[in-house]
Each structure stands twice: as C-alpha cells, then as structure tokens.
Amino acid sequence: MAPRKIDRVGxxxxxxxxxxxxxxxxxxxxxxGKVREEQECSKDEQRKLITRFDEIAKQCDELKQETEMIEKQSAITRAKLVLMFGILKARESGDLVQAANLTALVKLLPWKKQAPAALESIVPGKTWTRGT
Structure with missing residues (x-):
C-alpha cells in the first residue's frame, strides 16, 4: 500500500x-450550571413565600376569630344599653314591673338561647340579633 497523503489544512x-x-x-x-443554581434559588424563594403565605393565612384566621369575639361582645353591650334605656323609660313612666323585668334580663347577659325570646316578649317589635 502506498502511503496516504495527509492534507494538513484539512x-x-x-x-x-x-x-x-x-x-x-x-x-x-x-x-x-448557572441555570441550575438560579432554579434552586427560585425554588428556595418559592418555599419561603409559601411558608410566609401560610403564616399570613394563620394570622388572618386568628384576626377573624378575634373580630367575631369583639362583635359578640359588642352585641351584648348594645343589648345591655338597650335594656338599660328601657329600664329608664319604664321608671320614667312609672312601670316598675317592666323596669324590674328588664333589670333581671340585664343580669342574664351574656344570653342563653332563651334570652332573645324573653326580650321579645318584654319589648315587642324589637329584634334581638347581632347588629341591633
């Protein structure tokens, strides 16, 4: 075999x-590698955000519970004020029986389930629900 020519340029x-x-x-x-590092950083940030959102949701639930408790307390206070006003009006008009009944109801608050019905019988036309 003949030696091959090698094309040095080729x-x-x-x-x-x-x-x-x-x-x-x-x-x-x-x-x-850089992209992989960026993805890991993004995943870490995502985990941190998810944790933070969970914390915020928990705080939101706690605030809702506190708000409901305040609303209940406010409703009870409003009811007491209405009853006290009723006591004053009853005393002014000389109706001491109604004043005594209303005074007894003030002592019942916070209400049991029967209290709104009892209040309705004493102060007709008044609805005893939250927000009144």
Whole structure:
C-alpha cells in the first residue's frame, strides 16, 4: 500500500472543529450550571413565600376569630344599653314591673338561647340579633 497523503489544512481544521465543539460544550455546561443554581434559588424563594403565605393565612384566621369575639361582645353591650334605656323609660313612666323585668334580663347577659325570646316578649317589635 502506498502511503496516504495527509492534507494538513484539512486535519488542522478538523482539530479546530473538535476544539471548538469542546469549548462550546464547556460553555453550555457552565451555562447549565448557572441555570441550575438560579432554579434552586427560585425554588428556595418559592418555599419561603409559601411558608410566609401560610403564616399570613394563620394570622388572618386568628384576626377573624378575634373580630367575631369583639362583635359578640359588642352585641351584648348594645343589648345591655338597650335594656338599660328601657329600664329608664319604664321608671320614667312609672312601670316598675317592666323596669324590674328588664333589670333581671340585664343580669342574664351574656344570653342563653332563651334570652332573645324573653326580650321579645318584654319589648315587642324589637329584634334581638347581632347588629341591633
């Protein structure tokens, strides 16, 4: 067999091509590493946000419970004021029986389930619900 002719220009460009591919592969790997790090940071931030949102939701629930308690206390206070006003009006008009009944009802608050019905019988036309 005859020795082959080697095209030095062709083999040099082939080597350069392989070197270019290696350099490009390293660059792509480096970029992939950076992207992976960014994704991990994003996941960490997501976890932190989810935790924070859970805390906020818990605080919101606690505030709702506190608000409901304040509303109940406010309704009871309003009812007491209405009863006290009724006592004053009954005393002014000389109706001491109604004044005594209203005084007894003030002592019942916070109400049992029967109290609103009892109040309705004493002060007709008045609805005894939250917000009145």
């Amino acid at each position: 083999s040099k460009s082939q080597t350069e091509k392989k070197l270019g591919v290696r350099v490009e592969a390293k660059r792509v790997k480096s970029e992939m």
